Amino acid sequence: MDVTNVVVEAMPHFEGYVYPNEATLEPLWSVLIVLYPYITGLVAGAFIMASLVRVFRVKALEPVYRLSLLTAMSFMLCATLPLLIHLGHPERCYEIMMTPHLTSPMAIFGFVYAWYLMAVLLLELWFDYRLDFVRWSKTEKGFKGLLYRILTVGVTDESVGAVALDHKLSWIISIVGIPSAFLLHGYVGFIFGSIKANPWWGNVLMPIIFILSAIVSGIALCVIHYMIVSWVRRKPIDMRCLDIMGMFLFYALVVDATIETLDWVHRIYSKEEDFAVIQQMAREKLFFSLNIGQALCGTLLPLLMLGATQLARKRIPDIVRKRMYLASGMLIVLGVLAMRWNVVIGGQLFSKSLRGFMSYKMEFTGMEGLLMGGAVLALPFVIFVVMVKLFLPEKSPAQAAEAVTI
Amino acid sequence: MNTRFKLPPQIVRLVLLTVGIVGSYLIARAFLTPSSFGQYGWYRGDALMEAASHPRTFAGKPACTECHEEQAKQLAKFNHQSLSCEVCHGPGQAHVENFDVKLPVLTHGHCLRCHEKNPSRPHWHKQISSREHFPGDKCIECHKPHAPSEVP
Numbered sequence: 001m002d003v004t005n006v007v008v009e010a011m012p013h014f015e016g017y018v019y020p021n022e023a024t025l026e027p028l029w030s031v032l033i034v035l036y037p038y039i040t041g042l043v044a045g046a047f048i049m050a051s052l053v054r055v056f057r058v059k060a061l062e063p064v065y066r067l068s069l070l071t072a073m074s075f076m077l078c079a080t081l082p083l084l085i086h087l088g089h090p091e092r093c094y095e096i097m098m099t100p101h102l103t104s105p106m107a108i109f110g111f112v113y114a115w116y117l118m119a120v121l122l123l124e125l126w127f128d129y130r131l132d133f134v135r136w137s138k139t140e141k142g143f144k145g146l147l148y149r150i151l152t153v154g155v156t157d158e159s160v161g162a163v164a165l166d167h168k169l170s171w172i173i174s175i176v177g178i179p180s181a182f183l184l185h186g187y188v189g190f191i192f193g194s195i196k197a198n199p200w201w202g203n204v205l206m207p208i209i210f211i212l213s214a215i216v217s218g219i220a221l222c223v224i225h226y227m228i229v230s231w232v233r234r235k236p237i238d239m240r241c242l243d244i245m246g247m248f249l250f251y252a253l254v255v256d257a258t259i260e261t262l263d264w265v266h267r268i269y270s271k272e273e274d275f276a277v278i279q280q281m282a283r284e285k286l287f288f289s290l291n292i293g294q295a296l297c298g299t300l301l302p303l304l305m306l307g308a309t310q311l312a313r314k315r316i317p318d319i320v321r322k323r324m325y326l327a328s329g330m331l332i333v334l335g336v337l338a339m340r341w342n343v344v345i346g347g348q349l350f351s352k353s354l355r356g357f358m359s360y361k362m363e364f365t366g367m368e369g370l371l372m373g374g375a376v377l378a379l380p381f382v383i384f385v386v387m388v389k390l391f392l393p394e395k396s397p398a399q400a401a402e403a404v405t406i
Numbered sequence: 407m408n409t410r411f412k413l414p415p416q417i418v419r420l421v422l423l424t425v426g427i428v429g430s431y432l433i434a435r436a437f438l439t440p441s442s443f444g445q446y447g448w449y450r451g452d453a454l455m456e457a458a459s460h461p462r463t464f465a466g467k468p469a470c471t472e473c474h475e476e477q478a479k480q481l482a483k484f485n486h487q488s489l490s491c492e493v494c495h496g497p498g499q500a501h502v503e504n505f506d507v508k509l510p511v512l513t514h515g516h517c518l519r520c521h522e523k524n525p526s527r528p529h530w531h532k533q534i535s536s537r538e539h540f541p542g543d544k545c546i547e548c549h550k551p552h553a554p555s556e557v558p
Contacts, residue, residue, distance in 0.1 A: 155415045
Protein backbone atom coordinates (compact mmCIF):
# COMPACT_ATOMS: atom_id res chain seq x y z
CA MET A 1 0.00 0.00 0.00
CA ASP A 2 1.27 3.46 -0.82
CA VAL A 3 2.31 5.29 2.33
CA THR A 4 0.54 8.50 1.40
CA ASN A 5 -2.68 6.51 1.33
CA VAL A 6 -1.96 5.35 4.84
CA VAL A 7 -1.55 8.91 6.01
CA VAL A 8 -4.77 9.87 4.29
CA GLU A 9 -6.46 6.92 5.97
CA ALA A 10 -5.09 7.92 9.35
CA MET A 11 -5.82 11.62 9.16
CA PRO A 12 -8.23 12.15 6.32
CA HIS A 13 -9.60 15.61 6.86
CA PHE A 14 -7.21 17.59 8.97
CA GLU A 15 -4.35 20.00 8.72
CA GLY A 16 -2.01 20.72 11.60
CA TYR A 17 -2.96 19.73 15.11
CA VAL A 18 -6.51 18.68 15.84
CA TYR A 19 -7.81 17.34 19.15
CA PRO A 20 -9.22 13.79 19.08
CA ASN A 21 -12.77 14.93 19.80
CA GLU A 22 -12.58 17.29 16.85
CA ALA A 23 -11.44 14.50 14.54
CA THR A 24 -14.90 13.66 13.28
CA LEU A 25 -15.73 12.81 9.68
CA GLU A 26 -17.67 16.04 9.30
CA PRO A 27 -18.57 18.89 11.67
CA LEU A 28 -21.13 17.96 14.30
CA TRP A 29 -23.30 20.84 13.08
CA SER A 30 -23.67 20.57 9.34
CA VAL A 31 -25.78 22.16 6.63
CA LEU A 32 -29.06 21.61 8.49
CA ILE A 33 -27.82 23.73 11.38
CA VAL A 34 -26.92 26.37 8.79
CA LEU A 35 -30.53 26.38 7.63
CA TYR A 36 -31.97 26.62 11.12
CA PRO A 37 -30.82 30.19 11.90
CA TYR A 38 -31.45 31.09 8.28
CA ILE A 39 -35.11 30.05 8.33
CA THR A 40 -35.68 31.51 11.81
CA GLY A 41 -34.14 34.75 10.64
CA LEU A 42 -36.46 34.95 7.66
CA VAL A 43 -39.42 34.52 10.04
CA ALA A 44 -38.26 37.32 12.33
CA GLY A 45 -37.43 39.60 9.41
CA ALA A 46 -40.72 39.06 7.61
CA PHE A 47 -42.58 39.78 10.86
CA ILE A 48 -40.67 43.03 11.39
CA MET A 49 -41.67 43.93 7.82
CA ALA A 50 -45.33 43.35 8.70
CA SER A 51 -45.04 45.33 11.92
CA LEU A 52 -43.85 48.35 9.93
CA VAL A 53 -47.43 48.53 8.68
CA ARG A 54 -49.30 47.84 11.92
CA VAL A 55 -47.12 49.46 14.57
CA PHE A 56 -45.23 52.13 12.67
CA ARG A 57 -48.21 52.91 10.40
CA VAL A 58 -46.28 52.89 7.14
CA LYS A 59 -49.40 53.04 4.98
CA ALA A 60 -47.52 52.57 1.71
CA LEU A 61 -46.61 49.04 2.76
CA GLU A 62 -50.24 47.96 3.27
CA PRO A 63 -50.20 45.76 0.09
CA VAL A 64 -47.48 43.56 1.56
CA TYR A 65 -48.77 43.34 5.14
CA ARG A 66 -50.53 40.02 4.81
CA LEU A 67 -47.92 38.72 2.40
CA SER A 68 -45.23 39.35 5.01
CA LEU A 69 -47.23 37.67 7.76
CA LEU A 70 -47.87 34.62 5.56
CA THR A 71 -44.17 34.53 4.65
CA ALA A 72 -43.31 34.59 8.35
CA MET A 73 -45.88 31.89 9.08
CA SER A 74 -44.81 29.52 6.30
CA PHE A 75 -41.17 29.72 7.39
CA MET A 76 -42.12 29.50 11.05
CA LEU A 77 -43.82 26.16 10.47
CA CYS A 78 -40.53 24.78 9.11
CA ALA A 79 -38.17 26.46 11.58
CA THR A 80 -37.78 23.41 13.80
CA LEU A 81 -37.58 20.94 10.91
CA PRO A 82 -33.79 21.17 10.37
CA LEU A 83 -33.22 20.57 14.10
CA LEU A 84 -35.61 17.64 14.10
CA ILE A 85 -33.91 15.99 11.11
CA HIS A 86 -30.45 16.75 12.46
CA LEU A 87 -31.19 15.14 15.82
CA GLY A 88 -32.69 12.07 14.17
CA HIS A 89 -35.62 10.22 15.76
CA PRO A 90 -38.39 12.59 14.69
CA GLU A 91 -40.83 10.22 16.43
CA ARG A 92 -39.48 11.56 19.72
CA CYS A 93 -40.33 15.17 18.90
CA TYR A 94 -43.10 15.39 21.50
CA GLU A 95 -40.68 14.50 24.30
CA ILE A 96 -39.25 18.00 24.46
CA MET A 97 -42.73 19.16 25.44
CA MET A 98 -43.43 16.33 27.85
CA THR A 99 -40.20 16.85 29.78
CA PRO A 100 -39.34 20.52 29.25
CA HIS A 101 -35.89 21.58 30.40
CA LEU A 102 -35.83 24.90 32.19
CA THR A 103 -32.12 25.62 32.46
CA SER A 104 -30.62 24.43 29.17
CA PRO A 105 -29.93 27.28 26.71
CA MET A 106 -30.64 24.94 23.79
CA ALA A 107 -33.98 23.79 25.19
CA ILE A 108 -35.11 27.38 25.75
CA PHE A 109 -35.67 27.61 21.99
CA GLY A 110 -38.73 25.42 22.56
CA PHE A 111 -40.25 28.09 24.77
CA VAL A 112 -39.22 30.97 22.53
CA TYR A 113 -40.61 29.17 19.48
CA ALA A 114 -43.87 28.18 21.20
CA TRP A 115 -44.40 31.73 22.44
CA TYR A 116 -43.70 33.25 19.05
CA LEU A 117 -45.83 30.78 17.09
CA MET A 118 -48.81 30.43 19.43
CA ALA A 119 -48.96 33.78 21.18
CA VAL A 120 -47.75 36.11 18.45
CA LEU A 121 -47.93 34.91 14.85
CA LEU A 122 -51.05 32.74 15.01
CA LEU A 123 -52.96 35.27 17.10
CA GLU A 124 -52.00 38.23 14.93
CA LEU A 125 -52.95 36.33 11.79
CA TRP A 126 -56.21 35.21 13.37
CA PHE A 127 -57.30 38.67 14.48
CA ASP A 128 -56.35 40.11 11.12
CA TYR A 129 -58.19 37.41 9.19
CA ARG A 130 -61.16 36.78 11.47
CA LEU A 131 -63.62 38.88 9.51
CA ASP A 132 -62.44 37.32 6.24
CA PHE A 133 -62.78 33.82 7.68
CA VAL A 134 -66.39 34.56 8.66
CA ARG A 135 -67.23 35.85 5.18
CA TRP A 136 -65.34 33.13 3.32
CA SER A 137 -67.00 30.45 5.47
CA LYS A 138 -70.34 31.68 4.16
CA THR A 139 -69.40 31.78 0.49
CA GLU A 140 -66.90 28.95 0.06
CA LYS A 141 -67.97 25.32 -0.22
CA GLY A 142 -66.28 21.96 0.25
CA PHE A 143 -62.88 21.62 1.88
CA LYS A 144 -62.09 25.31 1.76
CA GLY A 145 -65.42 26.19 3.35
CA LEU A 146 -64.84 23.66 6.11
CA LEU A 147 -61.33 24.99 6.71
CA TYR A 148 -62.56 28.58 6.98
CA ARG A 149 -65.39 27.48 9.30
CA ILE A 150 -62.89 25.75 11.58
CA LEU A 151 -60.64 28.79 11.51
CA THR A 152 -63.44 31.10 12.70
CA VAL A 153 -63.42 29.02 15.93
CA GLY A 154 -67.15 29.58 16.01
CA VAL A 155 -66.98 33.38 16.31
CA THR A 156 -69.21 34.83 13.59
CA ASP A 157 -69.62 38.36 14.94
CA GLU A 158 -69.26 40.86 12.08
CA SER A 159 -70.34 43.93 14.02
CA VAL A 160 -68.34 47.15 13.82
CA GLY A 161 -67.43 46.85 17.50
CA ALA A 162 -66.10 43.31 17.09
CA VAL A 163 -64.01 44.28 14.05
CA ALA A 164 -62.64 47.32 15.89
CA LEU A 165 -61.65 45.03 18.75
CA ASP A 166 -59.91 42.70 16.25
CA HIS A 167 -57.87 45.63 14.94
CA LYS A 168 -56.97 46.82 18.42
CA LEU A 169 -55.89 43.38 19.60
CA SER A 170 -53.97 42.80 16.37
CA TRP A 171 -52.13 46.08 17.01
CA ILE A 172 -51.32 45.11 20.62
CA ILE A 173 -50.02 41.72 19.48
CA SER A 174 -47.89 43.43 16.83
CA ILE A 175 -46.31 45.57 19.54
CA VAL A 176 -45.66 42.49 21.66
CA GLY A 177 -44.45 40.76 18.50
CA ILE A 178 -41.55 43.12 17.78
CA PRO A 179 -39.59 42.30 20.95
CA SER A 180 -40.66 38.68 20.49
CA ALA A 181 -39.21 38.60 16.97
CA PHE A 182 -36.01 40.14 18.33
CA LEU A 183 -36.03 37.55 21.08
CA LEU A 184 -36.59 34.70 18.62
CA HIS A 185 -33.61 35.56 16.52
CA GLY A 186 -31.50 37.20 19.19
CA TYR A 187 -31.73 33.84 20.91
CA VAL A 188 -30.17 32.09 17.92
CA GLY A 189 -27.31 34.59 17.95
CA PHE A 190 -26.96 34.12 21.69
CA ILE A 191 -26.47 30.36 21.24
CA PHE A 192 -23.38 31.04 19.14
CA GLY A 193 -22.25 34.24 20.85
CA SER A 194 -22.24 32.65 24.30
CA ILE A 195 -19.59 30.07 23.34
CA LYS A 196 -16.68 31.92 24.88
CA ALA A 197 -14.00 29.39 23.96
CA ASN A 198 -14.60 29.77 20.23
CA PRO A 199 -13.12 33.02 18.91
CA TRP A 200 -15.24 32.77 15.76
CA TRP A 201 -18.46 32.74 17.80
CA GLY A 202 -17.92 34.12 21.28
CA ASN A 203 -18.91 37.73 20.86
CA VAL A 204 -21.60 39.82 22.51
CA LEU A 205 -22.41 41.44 19.19
CA MET A 206 -23.54 38.09 17.80
CA PRO A 207 -27.25 38.35 18.81
CA ILE A 208 -27.42 41.87 17.36
CA ILE A 209 -25.76 40.78 14.11
CA PHE A 210 -28.19 37.89 13.83
CA ILE A 211 -31.20 40.16 14.42
CA LEU A 212 -30.04 42.74 11.89
CA SER A 213 -29.17 40.22 9.21
CA ALA A 214 -32.52 38.53 9.90
CA ILE A 215 -34.38 41.80 9.34
CA VAL A 216 -32.44 42.37 6.11
CA SER A 217 -33.09 38.85 4.81
CA GLY A 218 -36.78 38.97 5.84
CA ILE A 219 -37.44 42.25 4.05
CA ALA A 220 -35.51 41.00 1.00
CA LEU A 221 -37.61 37.84 0.93
CA CYS A 222 -40.81 39.89 1.16
CA VAL A 223 -39.61 41.99 -1.81
CA ILE A 224 -39.01 38.80 -3.80
CA HIS A 225 -42.33 37.27 -2.75
CA TYR A 226 -44.25 40.43 -3.56
CA MET A 227 -42.71 40.72 -7.01
CA ILE A 228 -43.18 37.04 -7.84
CA VAL A 229 -46.78 36.91 -6.58
CA SER A 230 -47.62 40.05 -8.58
CA TRP A 231 -45.91 38.63 -11.66
CA VAL A 232 -47.72 35.28 -11.39
CA ARG A 233 -51.06 37.03 -10.94
CA ARG A 234 -50.31 39.48 -13.75
CA LYS A 235 -51.04 42.34 -11.37
CA PRO A 236 -49.19 45.65 -11.61
CA ILE A 237 -46.64 46.21 -8.87
CA ASP A 238 -47.37 49.14 -6.58
CA MET A 239 -44.15 51.07 -7.22
CA ARG A 240 -44.59 53.30 -4.19
CA CYS A 241 -44.84 50.23 -1.97
CA LEU A 242 -41.81 48.65 -3.63
CA ASP A 243 -39.79 51.85 -3.32
CA ILE A 244 -40.58 52.10 0.39
CA MET A 245 -39.63 48.43 0.85
CA GLY A 246 -36.39 49.15 -1.02
CA MET A 247 -35.79 52.14 1.25
CA PHE A 248 -36.25 50.09 4.44
CA LEU A 249 -34.13 47.31 2.95
CA PHE A 250 -31.37 49.81 2.20
CA TYR A 251 -31.40 51.33 5.69
CA ALA A 252 -31.53 47.93 7.36
CA LEU A 253 -28.63 46.76 5.19
CA VAL A 254 -26.58 49.87 6.02
CA VAL A 255 -27.02 49.25 9.76
CA ASP A 256 -26.39 45.52 9.35
CA ALA A 257 -23.22 46.05 7.29
CA THR A 258 -21.96 48.63 9.79
CA ILE A 259 -22.47 46.39 12.80
CA GLU A 260 -20.93 43.41 11.01
CA THR A 261 -17.90 45.53 10.10
CA LEU A 262 -17.70 46.70 13.70
CA ASP A 263 -17.78 43.06 14.78
CA TRP A 264 -14.85 42.32 12.48
CA VAL A 265 -12.86 45.33 13.67
CA HIS A 266 -13.52 44.32 17.25
CA ARG A 267 -12.55 40.73 16.53
CA ILE A 268 -9.35 41.64 14.68
CA TYR A 269 -8.25 44.02 17.42
CA SER A 270 -9.21 42.04 20.50
CA LYS A 271 -8.58 38.40 19.62
CA GLU A 272 -4.85 38.51 20.11
CA GLU A 273 -3.90 34.84 20.22
CA ASP A 274 -6.74 33.81 17.90
CA PHE A 275 -5.91 36.35 15.23
CA ALA A 276 -3.76 34.06 13.07
CA VAL A 277 -6.41 31.39 12.83
CA ILE A 278 -9.16 33.93 12.10
CA GLN A 279 -6.99 35.46 9.40
CA GLN A 280 -6.38 32.09 7.76
CA MET A 281 -10.09 31.32 7.92
CA ALA A 282 -10.99 34.57 6.17
CA ARG A 283 -8.22 34.37 3.60
CA GLU A 284 -8.32 30.68 2.73
CA LYS A 285 -10.88 28.41 4.30
CA LEU A 286 -13.92 30.65 3.89
CA PHE A 287 -12.60 32.86 1.13
CA PHE A 288 -15.49 32.32 -1.27
CA SER A 289 -18.40 32.19 1.14
CA LEU A 290 -17.11 35.09 3.28
CA ASN A 291 -15.46 37.53 0.91
CA ILE A 292 -17.30 36.79 -2.30
CA GLY A 293 -20.63 35.45 -0.98
CA GLN A 294 -21.27 37.44 2.16
CA ALA A 295 -19.27 40.64 1.73
CA LEU A 296 -19.27 41.30 -2.02
CA CYS A 297 -22.48 39.73 -3.37
CA GLY A 298 -24.53 39.78 -0.19
CA THR A 299 -23.64 43.24 1.06
CA LEU A 300 -21.62 45.49 -1.21
CA LEU A 301 -23.45 44.96 -4.51
CA PRO A 302 -26.95 45.30 -2.96
CA LEU A 303 -25.76 48.38 -1.03
CA LEU A 304 -24.61 49.98 -4.28
CA MET A 305 -27.78 49.05 -6.16
CA LEU A 306 -30.17 50.05 -3.37
CA GLY A 307 -28.12 53.18 -2.70
CA ALA A 308 -28.45 54.14 -6.37
CA THR A 309 -32.23 53.68 -6.22
CA GLN A 310 -32.32 55.95 -3.15
CA LEU A 311 -30.16 58.66 -4.67
CA ALA A 312 -31.64 58.70 -8.16
CA ARG A 313 -35.07 57.16 -7.73
CA LYS A 314 -36.76 59.56 -10.15
CA ARG A 315 -34.14 59.17 -12.84
CA ILE A 316 -34.21 55.40 -12.94
CA PRO A 317 -37.15 54.03 -14.95
CA ASP A 318 -39.64 51.78 -13.08
CA ILE A 319 -38.66 48.64 -14.94
CA VAL A 320 -34.96 49.10 -14.13
CA ARG A 321 -35.75 49.85 -10.49
CA LYS A 322 -37.85 46.67 -10.29
CA ARG A 323 -34.98 44.62 -11.65
CA MET A 324 -32.57 46.29 -9.24
CA TYR A 325 -34.83 45.57 -6.26
CA LEU A 326 -35.29 41.96 -7.31
CA ALA A 327 -31.57 41.45 -7.93
CA SER A 328 -30.68 43.10 -4.60
CA GLY A 329 -33.27 41.00 -2.79
CA MET A 330 -31.95 37.78 -4.26
CA LEU A 331 -28.32 38.69 -3.60
CA ILE A 332 -29.15 39.61 0.00
CA VAL A 333 -31.10 36.40 0.61
CA LEU A 334 -28.15 34.37 -0.73
CA GLY A 335 -25.63 36.56 1.10
CA VAL A 336 -27.38 35.99 4.43
CA LEU A 337 -27.38 32.24 3.72
CA ALA A 338 -23.62 32.54 3.15
CA MET A 339 -23.36 34.46 6.43
CA ARG A 340 -25.12 31.66 8.33
CA TRP A 341 -22.81 29.17 6.64
CA ASN A 342 -19.75 31.17 7.64
CA VAL A 343 -20.88 31.37 11.25
CA VAL A 344 -22.03 27.78 11.72
CA ILE A 345 -19.51 25.90 9.58
CA GLY A 346 -16.70 28.45 9.99
CA GLY A 347 -16.75 28.09 13.76
CA GLN A 348 -16.18 24.37 13.42
CA LEU A 349 -13.43 24.40 10.81
CA PHE A 350 -10.53 25.21 13.11
CA SER A 351 -9.26 23.30 16.11
CA LYS A 352 -9.58 24.65 19.61
CA SER A 353 -5.80 24.29 19.73
CA LEU A 354 -5.75 27.16 17.17
CA ARG A 355 -3.07 25.18 15.33
CA GLY A 356 -5.10 22.99 13.03
CA PHE A 357 -8.03 22.92 10.64
CA MET A 358 -10.81 20.48 9.99
CA SER A 359 -12.71 20.35 6.71
CA TYR A 360 -16.29 19.93 5.60
CA LYS A 361 -17.39 18.31 2.40
CA MET A 362 -21.15 18.21 2.19
CA GLU A 363 -22.54 14.87 1.17
CA PHE A 364 -25.14 14.78 -1.58
CA THR A 365 -27.74 12.35 -0.29
CA GLY A 366 -28.16 11.28 3.30
CA MET A 367 -29.80 12.92 6.29
CA GLU A 368 -27.40 15.85 6.39
CA GLY A 369 -26.78 16.15 2.66
CA LEU A 370 -27.39 18.66 -0.07
CA LEU A 371 -30.66 17.03 -1.14
CA MET A 372 -32.10 17.08 2.36
CA GLY A 373 -30.97 20.69 2.86
CA GLY A 374 -32.59 21.65 -0.44
CA ALA A 375 -35.83 19.91 0.51
CA VAL A 376 -35.93 21.62 3.92
CA LEU A 377 -35.33 24.98 2.31
CA ALA A 378 -37.91 24.37 -0.43
CA LEU A 379 -40.68 23.29 1.93
CA PRO A 380 -41.48 26.77 3.36
CA PHE A 381 -41.89 28.05 -0.21
CA VAL A 382 -44.35 25.23 -0.96
CA ILE A 383 -46.28 26.07 2.22
CA PHE A 384 -46.19 29.74 1.22
CA VAL A 385 -47.74 28.95 -2.16
CA VAL A 386 -50.54 26.96 -0.49
CA MET A 387 -51.13 29.76 2.01
CA VAL A 388 -51.26 32.39 -0.71
CA LYS A 389 -53.82 30.24 -2.56
CA LEU A 390 -55.92 29.86 0.58
CA PHE A 391 -55.52 33.15 2.37
CA LEU A 392 -54.43 35.76 -0.14
CA PRO A 393 -57.02 35.95 -2.89
CA GLU A 394 -56.80 38.82 -5.32
CA LYS A 395 -59.25 40.74 -3.17
CA SER A 396 -60.28 39.64 0.30
CA PRO A 397 -63.95 40.10 1.36
CA ALA A 398 -62.92 42.59 4.07
CA GLN A 399 -60.93 44.69 1.60
CA ALA A 400 -63.79 44.58 -0.86
CA ALA A 401 -66.20 45.76 1.84
CA GLU A 402 -63.80 48.51 2.91
CA ALA A 403 -63.53 49.66 -0.69
CA VAL A 404 -67.32 49.96 -0.87
CA THR A 405 -67.59 51.91 2.41
CA ILE A 406 -64.83 54.31 1.39
CA MET B 407 -80.86 49.00 31.41
CA ASN B 408 -78.46 46.12 31.25
CA THR B 409 -75.01 47.45 32.22
CA ARG B 410 -73.48 44.07 32.91
CA PHE B 411 -70.03 43.71 31.32
CA LYS B 412 -69.91 41.02 28.69
CA LEU B 413 -66.68 39.56 27.34
CA PRO B 414 -66.36 39.84 23.56
CA PRO B 415 -66.97 36.48 21.81
CA GLN B 416 -63.46 36.34 20.30
CA ILE B 417 -61.89 36.57 23.74
CA VAL B 418 -64.25 33.93 25.18
CA ARG B 419 -63.43 31.52 22.36
CA LEU B 420 -59.70 32.13 22.57
CA VAL B 421 -59.71 31.61 26.32
CA LEU B 422 -61.67 28.37 25.85
CA LEU B 423 -59.29 27.27 23.10
CA THR B 424 -56.27 28.07 25.30
CA VAL B 425 -57.78 26.16 28.20
CA GLY B 426 -58.43 23.24 25.81
CA ILE B 427 -54.86 23.24 24.46
CA VAL B 428 -53.23 23.65 27.87
CA GLY B 429 -55.60 21.04 29.35
CA SER B 430 -54.85 18.45 26.68
CA TYR B 431 -51.14 19.21 27.09
CA LEU B 432 -51.35 18.57 30.83
CA ILE B 433 -53.28 15.33 30.29
CA ALA B 434 -50.74 14.19 27.65
CA ARG B 435 -47.91 15.08 30.03
CA ALA B 436 -49.46 13.07 32.82
CA PHE B 437 -49.45 9.99 30.59
CA LEU B 438 -46.29 10.49 28.53
CA THR B 439 -43.73 11.70 31.08
CA PRO B 440 -41.46 8.73 31.85
CA SER B 441 -41.85 7.66 35.47
CA SER B 442 -38.15 7.92 36.32
CA PHE B 443 -37.75 11.41 34.80
CA GLY B 444 -36.18 13.87 37.23
CA GLN B 445 -34.95 11.17 39.60
CA TYR B 446 -31.38 12.51 39.43
CA GLY B 447 -31.71 15.51 37.09
CA TRP B 448 -33.19 16.54 33.75
CA TYR B 449 -33.22 13.01 32.38
CA ARG B 450 -34.72 9.56 32.94
CA GLY B 451 -33.16 7.85 35.91
CA ASP B 452 -33.70 4.50 34.15
CA ALA B 453 -31.45 5.66 31.29
CA LEU B 454 -28.39 4.94 33.45
CA MET B 455 -29.31 1.28 33.87
CA GLU B 456 -30.24 1.01 30.18
CA ALA B 457 -26.85 2.37 29.17
CA ALA B 458 -25.12 0.03 31.60
CA SER B 459 -26.95 -2.97 30.17
CA HIS B 460 -25.66 -2.44 26.61
CA PRO B 461 -23.46 -5.31 25.39
CA ARG B 462 -19.77 -4.69 26.03
CA THR B 463 -17.40 -4.25 23.11
CA PHE B 464 -14.13 -3.60 24.99
CA ALA B 465 -12.85 -6.26 27.34
CA GLY B 466 -10.19 -4.24 29.19
CA LYS B 467 -6.48 -4.89 29.75
CA PRO B 468 -6.87 -7.45 32.59
CA ALA B 469 -8.95 -9.71 30.31
CA CYS B 470 -6.18 -9.67 27.65
CA THR B 471 -3.47 -10.27 30.24
CA GLU B 472 -5.14 -13.50 31.40
CA CYS B 473 -4.07 -15.32 28.22
CA HIS B 474 -1.38 -13.04 26.71
CA GLU B 475 0.76 -12.73 29.82
CA GLU B 476 4.06 -12.73 27.97
CA GLN B 477 3.13 -9.76 25.76
CA ALA B 478 1.73 -7.88 28.74
CA LYS B 479 5.00 -8.34 30.67
CA GLN B 480 7.02 -7.17 27.69
CA LEU B 481 4.78 -4.15 27.18
CA ALA B 482 5.12 -3.15 30.84
CA LYS B 483 8.88 -2.65 30.43
CA PHE B 484 8.72 -0.10 27.64
CA ASN B 485 7.23 3.28 26.77
CA HIS B 486 3.93 1.86 25.54
CA GLN B 487 3.23 0.56 29.05
CA SER B 488 0.41 3.05 29.68
CA LEU B 489 -1.49 2.01 26.55
CA SER B 490 -4.37 -0.39 26.78
CA CYS B 491 -4.13 -3.39 24.42
CA GLU B 492 -7.35 -2.43 22.66
CA VAL B 493 -6.04 1.04 21.76
CA CYS B 494 -4.08 -0.65 18.94
CA HIS B 495 -5.77 -4.03 18.60
CA GLY B 496 -9.37 -2.80 18.58
CA PRO B 497 -12.33 -3.86 20.71
CA GLY B 498 -11.82 -7.40 22.02
CA GLN B 499 -14.86 -8.48 24.01
CA ALA B 500 -16.10 -10.72 21.17
CA HIS B 501 -12.66 -12.39 21.04
CA VAL B 502 -12.66 -12.89 24.84
CA GLU B 503 -16.03 -14.63 24.67
CA ASN B 504 -15.11 -16.75 21.66
CA PHE B 505 -11.45 -17.25 20.72
CA ASP B 506 -12.45 -18.14 17.15
CA VAL B 507 -13.43 -14.49 16.57
CA LYS B 508 -10.27 -12.74 15.44
CA LEU B 509 -9.31 -9.17 16.25
CA PRO B 510 -9.18 -6.63 13.40
CA VAL B 511 -6.01 -6.62 11.26
CA LEU B 512 -3.70 -3.69 12.06
CA THR B 513 -2.33 -1.20 9.53
CA HIS B 514 0.42 1.34 10.06
CA GLY B 515 -2.27 4.00 10.25
CA HIS B 516 -2.37 3.02 13.91
CA CYS B 517 1.27 3.93 14.43
CA LEU B 518 0.99 7.17 12.48
CA ARG B 519 -1.94 8.44 14.50
CA CYS B 520 0.52 9.13 17.29
CA HIS B 521 3.91 9.14 15.57
CA GLU B 522 3.37 11.13 12.37
CA LYS B 523 5.40 14.33 12.60
CA ASN B 524 3.35 17.21 13.88
CA PRO B 525 4.89 20.44 15.17
CA SER B 526 2.21 20.67 17.83
CA ARG B 527 3.33 17.47 19.52
CA PRO B 528 5.85 17.67 22.37
CA HIS B 529 9.49 17.22 21.32
CA TRP B 530 10.08 14.19 23.58
CA HIS B 531 7.39 12.28 21.71
CA LYS B 532 8.96 10.13 18.96
CA GLN B 533 7.80 11.34 15.53
CA ILE B 534 8.63 10.61 11.92
CA SER B 535 7.56 12.00 8.58
CA SER B 536 6.06 8.99 6.80
CA ARG B 537 6.87 10.49 3.40
CA GLU B 538 10.58 10.63 4.23
CA HIS B 539 11.09 7.83 6.76
CA PHE B 540 11.42 4.62 4.68
CA PRO B 541 8.37 5.27 2.54
CA GLY B 542 6.69 2.07 1.38
CA ASP B 543 8.02 -0.07 4.24
CA LYS B 544 5.80 -1.26 7.05
CA CYS B 545 6.51 0.09 10.55
CA ILE B 546 6.68 -3.42 12.06
CA GLU B 547 9.43 -4.44 9.67
CA CYS B 548 11.81 -2.44 11.87
CA HIS B 549 9.89 -1.68 15.09
CA LYS B 550 8.28 -3.83 17.75
CA PRO B 551 5.10 -2.18 19.07
CA HIS B 552 5.30 -4.23 22.29
CA ALA B 553 8.92 -3.21 22.84
CA PRO B 554 9.29 0.07 20.96
CA SER B 555 12.83 0.85 22.18
CA GLU B 556 14.23 -2.49 20.99
CA VAL B 557 15.66 -2.78 17.51
CA PRO B 558 15.17 -6.23 15.95
